[in-house]
């Protein structure tokens with residue numbers, strides 16, 4: 001059933017994407033991608049847009065249409081599919097540190113909606129976020145919207161020129177302070193805007209930003225390390241975000257301050273990505289003691305590990321005492337995440353081809369607990385059966401710890417059944433590992449993993465930036481492509497040119 005729902009969802013998404021691509025001529029997409037790539041070169045990250053209907057009733061298709069359009073043009077896109085107040089949209093925009101908000105609508109966007117949103121942004125001191133109106137049928141005259149505070153309207157026929165202007169405006173309004181003290185103070189003072197900006201610096205690929213980020217992290221590390229770090233992984237659609245919503249609200253009621261970091265894969269074609277939909281965490285997004293930040297993987301997994309670890313340090317120093325990292329359980333990202341958290345929760349669903357969800361030993365071996373989600377309605381019995389299957393499968397695996405055998409349980413993010421048990425399990429795990437000394441051991445090992453990740457990332461970075469490698473690389477690529485040289489010989493030649501410059 002759920003797999004079927006997911007398939008339908010994917011079909012709908014694909015249709016929305018196709019219409020977006022068809023509407024904008026290929027040449028225009030190529031021209032705009034050049035501009036967004038130039039932006040990446042200058043600022044070390046992609047321009048970021050939040051697509052939302054704000055509080056209008058907007059069909060998901062319309063929102064997805066604009067999200068696909070922006071992602072295809074090379075933007076990182078945050079998408080919100082539910083109705084949200086202007087205040088909440090502004091909070092999300094600030095936490096995600098977006099450059100644009102695109103207000104999507106099937107008809108004309110009302111000027112009063114734009115002015116409410118502009119006011120909400122003003123309240124956060126974020127008048128540097130540009131508001132773009134996006135109607136399926138753009139009006140001839142966009143002046144009323146511009147007077148209300150919008151920068152313009154998405155109009156496919158003049159988008160190339162408009163985008164140029166909009167990106168120029170974003171650049172002009174950008175204040176990227178290079179003073180680490182500014183960020184350190186803002187993070188300690190729990191200023192959301194500064195926390196968001198510090199995370200953007202961590203995510204930036206620019207050497208100058210990375211240097212500032214390193215200095216910030218070094219100063220914040222002594223203030224970190226006290227939070228409970230939880231990883232939540234599972235195939236797309238298993239219910240991770242819905243679970244985090246229910247689980248998070250329970251934690252907030254217990255008085256915890258919660259940060260949620262969602263790691264999302266980027267599209268390899270355009271470079272842009274459509275990031276985790278916060279609408280599955282609608283209740284949590286509104287909570288004042290919650291900070292939610294979806295991050296693109298940017299194509300490199302090593303990068304994700306470093307960025308997520310450093311972002312965790314920022315969140316801990318800002319006083320968040322539970323950090324949850326949501327990661328899609330496909331590929332390697334879950335293994336990277338399991339090596340940076342105290343507790344790794346793997347979510348599965350019953351009866352939907354359990355073999356494919358992975359009794360892949362990989363992910364199960366890293367689990368500190370397995371939760372069979374969606375154990376509600378007609379699904380309860382199937383979930384119980386799946387629980388028994390996984391229990392017997394786990395019993396033949398070597399447990400990850402001397403004092404802990406991963407339990408299997410059922411839960412429902414919708415009815416909240418089992419959600420509090422998961423928290424009890426996490427606390428129990430923590431207590432047992434702390435008493436046996438394994439928690440410290442685990443964290444020490446994670447610091448070493450962190451170092452090795454940095455070593456690998458640093459070496460790869462230096463390799464690609466090495467002048468002799470840059471010179472030789474195109475020739476080697478051509479020779480390998482035409483079969484003149486085999487890959488291993490090309491590697492040998494490249495490495496022989498690659499001599500580390502110690503700086």
Ligand SMILES: Nc1nc2c(ncn2[C@@H]2O[C@H](COP(=O)(O)OP(=O)(O)OP(=O)(O)O)[C@@H](O)[C@H]2O)c(=O)[nH]1
Nearest residue numbers: 235236237238239240241242280328374412413414
């Ligand atoms: N019946 C039922 N449906 C659920 C439950 N949890 C999630 N869902 C539904 O499953 C679908 C996917 O939920 P998400 O929370 O977005 O799943 P996800 O794992 O975060 O998905 P990605 O972020 O795309 O990987 C939604 O339609 C949810 O309403 C649950 O406990 N019971």
Ligand SMILES: [Mg+2]
Nearest residue numbers: 240241276277
């Ligand atoms: Mg999700």
